[in-house]
Amino acid sequence: MSRLEISSEPVTLPLPAGPGVEKTLPPALEQVLFGECDTIFAVLDAGRIDGLRERLAALGVAHHSLFSERMTEEAGDSAPWLVAFDAKNPLLYRMLCDVEGDHAGVHGVLRRGAGILLRSELEIAVLRQHLRRFMRVKDAHERNFFFRFWEPEAAAVYFRTVAERSETVVRWMCPHGAPAGIDAFFFPVWLDGPELLCAVPVDLPDPPPPPRGRFALTEEEVEAFGALQWRRDRQALAERLAQTFPHKAKAAGDDLRPIVHETVDACVGAGFWRRDMLFTFCAWALHFGVDFIARDPKGEVARLMALPLSVEERFELITERMDTLERDHFALPGSLG
Known part of the structure; x- marks a missing residue:
């Protein structure tokens, strides 16, 4: 049976920032994130990072909105963006920093929970198509949900809830018909303090079975999001x-x-x-x-x-x-x- 192993990575966050600080990932963190890959991906919330689209264009990195083309034209400045990073990219470093008072700029991303990371050998266009399938979902009562799975705290709660549900794990980690899968998700969370959580699949089938029906959230999963919001309110x-x-x-x-x-x-x-x-x-x-x-x-x-x-x-x-x-x-x- 497929499952997820979720652990807290032994890395120190937030990364140091400020004048004179070399914006290079520590070797241990780079190994955790990249493994043997040259590239990792992030899903970043443009609504929580001022000028994200312009920053991505200036850096020349591959990036695609998870919204449709029409929705991106209308609301691209609040869209989730799938971005490809190499280890030397300054934006990747900065999103793991936390600078006091940087409420909208890129250095305060860690505390604001503006995105998640994932490791995969898929092409960015294939990965985008796969992730879009999880954005609009139904619950057990057929109510429609817009699932913001790129919010790290929500993602951490969700994947902990489904970690032992084989069919759900396979559906997330094994894009149907794709030549590769998702090797790991990373959630930089900040509730009681900064932490990097990692979700790694175990015992995936080869080849994976085709998905059955439209993706849906169970009642337990929806309740888990409610508990998270209650915790956020107390914080x-x-x-x-x-x-x-x-x-x-x-x-x-x-x-x-x-x-x-x-x-x-x-x-x-x-x-x-x-x-x-x-x-x-x-x-x-x-x-x-x-x-x-x-x-x-x-x-x-x-x-x-x-x-x-x-x-x-x-x-x-x-x-x-x-x-x-x-x-x-x-x-x-x-x-x-």
Whole structure:
């Protein structure tokens, strides 16, 4: 039975950047990515890299949009682009860097999750045709999905979910009728920190059977994407807290993420799903302590959380109560101002 082996590669990311830094892949990383090949491919999101089309044209590398010709004309600046790289290409190096403040330029690509890498001996046109088959898919309920498999975090979650599903693995790694397959996928992810994940096929059939029917996502796979988005939302809350309350966040240190996770779990369990509300609850937890609900001396916050009112009404009452507690210097290690 075919399967995928998924591992975290022992390489150091992000790569160093800045004046005077030689933009050359470390030998260990080059070996991991290229193996015995002279070329690898990337699928890059033009919507997350300013001027990607112009950069690719200037570099003279082979590149093709995964969109149709008409869609590329209309939306090429947000299209996924299949690109061929050799080991000396400066864009390949830069996409594995992370420069603070480079929110749209090429040096901040790693943190923004703007693309994946794959190793194959296929011609770029054949590989493009193969990958396009996975862009528009259906789920088990016949709902249409636009599958952004080039987002590294989504790709990592997806391929972990299907790693033991032989038919799906073969469908991805063995383009029907092609003289070669995909040897490996690489996902440069950044959730709890930078990491390079690798998915390598094992025990592929020779020759592979033809694919059966239109490619679809199972219910489990769709749920995995939902869990990923929830994790991203929590990460975004932690980052926003750090930007809004830098001194408090610095004092919390490694406890910041657990504070967010515990607070969000408690609030979602009480029906509070809106991100603006969750941010406010997390801000209270950061300033008053993660157990601020239980530490209200009159138990009012806990009572208001459980009232049979709308989320908006309860949140307004809780906000008024927290304002009162702040004025009364309720166990206050700092000011919300």
